[in-house]
Amino acid sequence: MMCREEVNRKHMRQIIVLFWLAIVGLSGMTLLTPSVGHAAVELKELYQFRVQVNSQSPSERQQALQEALQATLLKLSGDSQLEDHPLVNQALRNVRDYVVQYGYQQDEQLWLWVQFDQSQVDQLIQAAGSGIWSSLRPRLLVWLVVENDDLEREMLGADSEAIMVQQLRNAAARRGLPIQLPLLDLNDSMTVSVIDVWARFMDTITFASARYSTDGIVVARFYRTDPSQVTEQQPERWSGDWTLHIGELRWSGSVRAMDRSELGAMVVRDVTDQLAARYRIGSTSDTLQEWTVTIDHLRRLESAIAAEQLLSAMPAVTDVQMVRYNGQAAQFRLRLQADPARIRQAMDLSKQLQAVSGETDSGDAVFRWIEQR
Known part of the structure; x- marks a missing residue:
């Protein structure tokens, strides 16, 4: 149960939200709400990838090319199961057949850059029974609340350096999913709280999200797994759940991991799987x-x-x-x-x-x- 102070703070935020709604209404402005096509991002260079390497040896080059092809297939299709297909395994063994050009780049690290043949990669994805996700991807705003062992909850924003946020960002970049986290500045603090996000008060969250003009909203919560649910078959000590809102579309899911820092990347995986399944385009017919x-x-x-x-x-x-x-x-x-x-x-x-x-x-x-x- 919420204490009286928390209830009062909640009421005060609601009054502030209603006040701004009234101001907006009087000024004739239209509130922005997440909708498909509002802020979609067009990804570039989908058939290129860079892999960090330690040397230019032939064996490491072969391994890096295979990693680059796997990453490219995942980014194009959003299909996590694609890498297990026999045709993909065969393509990885003959990865040079799909390479247009490659080269090494040196900054603070040594990188292998590779450009793949678009038509051959597309044919591989289609032959493996999957499809290609358009380069137009919905941009998502991620509201994330994390609960620690002492049941204290913290909302993580754009300036967070937490490992789970870094892994969330890395996973999103690898899968071609444009995301951003809220600034959690004064504007956000006036309209949304940790309690709002934890309880998924979507009216409040949607209002606070309007300033970011994204296509959709992800609300994610991370917490300790209920001890009664930890078994030898499911030993993961950390859990998370998420919901995705894009226009009138709704998805939800849950994840579990041994390490809390892994949960962000797992949420990105599940969200991408859902979105790609909807927007992925496969060659379902041999007839044009x-x-x-x-x-x-x-x-x-x-x-x-x-x-x-x-x-x-x-x-x-x-x-x-x-x-x-x-x-x-x-x-x-x-x-x-x-x-x-x-x-x-x-x-x-x-x-x-x-x-x-x-x-x-x-x-x-x-x-x-x-x-x-």
Whole structure:
């Protein structure tokens, strides 16, 4: 139970939130809430990777190339089970067949940089029964509360140097998941507390998250495993649970580890698996399908060309043709090796495309083009 002082603090924060809501309402401003496509990040250089090495020996080079290919496959697919597929194991043994070029880079450490062949890597992922996650990835804000042995709770933010936060960031970078942690500055402290995050008061958390303009929110809690749940079969002494909110979508899960510092990376793994399963595009059909997409607000030919290039970059899109352009709107005919609904999910994350009317009676999709400043 919360003590009277905690209850009073909670009420005071609620009054502050209501006050700012009133100010915002009076000024005619619209509060930002996390939504798909609001702040999606386009990842670059997905087919490149760097591995730290100790020398330029052939044996270490071979091992580093294999590690780089594994990491590239994971970043492209978000599929944790892909590395166990026999075709992937065979590819790792013949990793040089997938390499376009490689070289060594020296700063404080020695690195092996490698560029993989995009078409061959894509074919490998598809042949292994998985799919490719678009380069457009949702950006997530992670609210994290950690409980210690004395049941004291602490919220960790962007400036935290805790090992679990470092591992969380490293895992997110390795999997191509754009994340950030809250600043936990005066603005945050006025609107959200450790109690709010621990209890998952989502109205309060969502309000506090609006300033960060992310696509979604992750709320994670780490704590000691209940002693009654620690067994020889499950000896992990630390537990965690998480929830993910993106628009109207909801996911949740739990993790356990022997070392508390491992929990952050495990949450990233589970969150990525869920997101990639939704947005991953696989070649589900050997027969090419046609899909027509109309994009309006293309007031310049350069914008129409940029839209065509964006569509061409989508996974499983084998060909794009502009069939009509009238100075305002363009119609494109796409040839796909996947369900159009899967392509549309990837398009919904684009900053430059906004769905305006779902699909027409003929199944065509209609989008509005958003110029980037």
